[in-house]
Amino acid sequence: MEYKKIGIVGAGTMGRGIAADLLFHGMSCILVDISNDVLERAKAEIIRIIRFAPLANASLPKLNAEDAISRIKFTTNIEEISDAEFIIENIPEKWDMKETVYRELSKVCKSEVNFAVNTSCISVTKVASVTDRPDKVIGIHFMNPSYLKNCVEVIRGYHTSEECIDNVKALLGQLNKDVVLVNDYPGFVTNRISHLFMNEAAFVVQDGVAKPAEVDEIFKKCYGHKMGPLETADLIGLDTVANSLDILYESYQDPKFRCCPLLRKMVDANLLGRKTGKGFYQY
Known part of the structure; x- marks a missing residue:
């Protein structure tokens, strides 16, 4: 057809x-x-x-x-x-x-x-x-x-x-x-893995280990990714990322999917990434 x-x-x-x-x-x-x-x-x-x-x-x-x-x-x-x-x-x-x-x-x-x-x-x-x-x-x-x-x-x-x-x-x-x-399992392959990357990257920024650009630079230059995890989160929308993490946490009851508090705070502040002009980066 x-x-x-x-x-x-x-x-x-x-x-x-x-x-x-x-x-x-x-x-x-x-x-x-x-x-x-x-x-x-x-x-x-x-x-x-x-x-x-x-x-x-x-x-x-x-x-x-x-x-x-x-x-x-x-x-x-x-x-x-x-x-x-x-x-x-x-x-x-x-x-x-x-x-x-x-x-x-x-x-x-x-x-x-x-x-x-x-x-x-x-x-x-x-x-x-x-x-x-x-x-x-x-x-x-x-x-x-x-x-x-x-x-x-x-x-x-x-x-x-x-x-x-x-x-x-x-x-x-x-x-x-x-x-x-x-x-079919919640998150499938892509998001079950990629959201762990984005969430842990947010924890790294929250803990003062590195700035967003430094985190993304490591993923692009050391791992060969076209975009870093925080650039990707901004592209998707931080509200969408947080909602997805909540679904994964509820589905698996696994603490590894616990949404980073910094990510939650940014969503509350309407810092959603590209869709609002500011997230981990300014657009």
């Missing part, structure tokens, strides 16, 4: 990047959020991505921004996603919000439509349990920014069918992305 119209729930950082990625690969989408202000900011950001991303990745086509953005329907009405062929959900890592959204999606989407959970840490199986189609629910953990990353972590829930996996591979194939298929 070749997909043409994708439904995206959540117009934050990930939703915008995925929407742009779809446009670069010839698809259209319906972008849903509860806030018109967020949708307006998303539109402006997607236009910026369309104009400048090909400079960073020469394999991306140069698109006319106005023509491309016309292939996105921006809406606050989730019922307008009903004719989408595939759903990708990107809302915050809060279970009560996830549960509400998936119950609504079950009501408005066609029975054959697959649901992709773009979650950092919440169990895909748990999400599937509140839908009317647990065999059609799967995790797709897109890396940020989606349009510059050619590999994704795909998470098989307990009930996820082989047909659903094949459908996801077909969609991601259209986006020219490689798939690494893993099983």
Whole structure:
């Protein structure tokens, strides 16, 4: 099957990047959020991505921004996603919000439509349990920014069918992305490990061992990482990192996932990273 119209729930950082990625690969989408202000900011950001991303990745086509953005329907009405062929959900890592959204999606989407959970840490199986189609629910953990990353972590829930996996591979194939298929446990592979890096890096700064730039420099120059753990945290959003750590701590009851107090303090101060202009770094 070749997909043409994708439904995206959540117009934050990930939703915008995925929407742009779809446009670069010839698809259209319906972008849903509860806030018109967020949708307006998303539109402006997607236009910026369309104009400048090909400079960073020469394999991306140069698109006319106005023509491309016309292939996105921006809406606050989730019922307008009903004719989408595939759903990708990107809302915050809060279970009560996830549960509400998936119950609504079950009501408005066609029975054959697959649901992709773009979650950092919440169990895909748990999400599937509140839908009317647990065999059609799967995790797709897109890396940020989606349009510059050619590999994704795909998470098989307990009930996820082989047909659903094949459908996801077909969609991601259209986006020219490689798939690494893993099983469902909170945090999966990427975030179960990467959040330990980010959290411990915050502890290192809190304890006065090193400054943020020094921590990140060690990871980039000694380990060859493209970004350090604190730069990565700022990119993701410190609120998202803290929420994910809370989910990991609750899921495993393991103290290694205890959120660093400095990280919590920065979230309370609205120092969330790139999204607010200041986190461990000034933007």
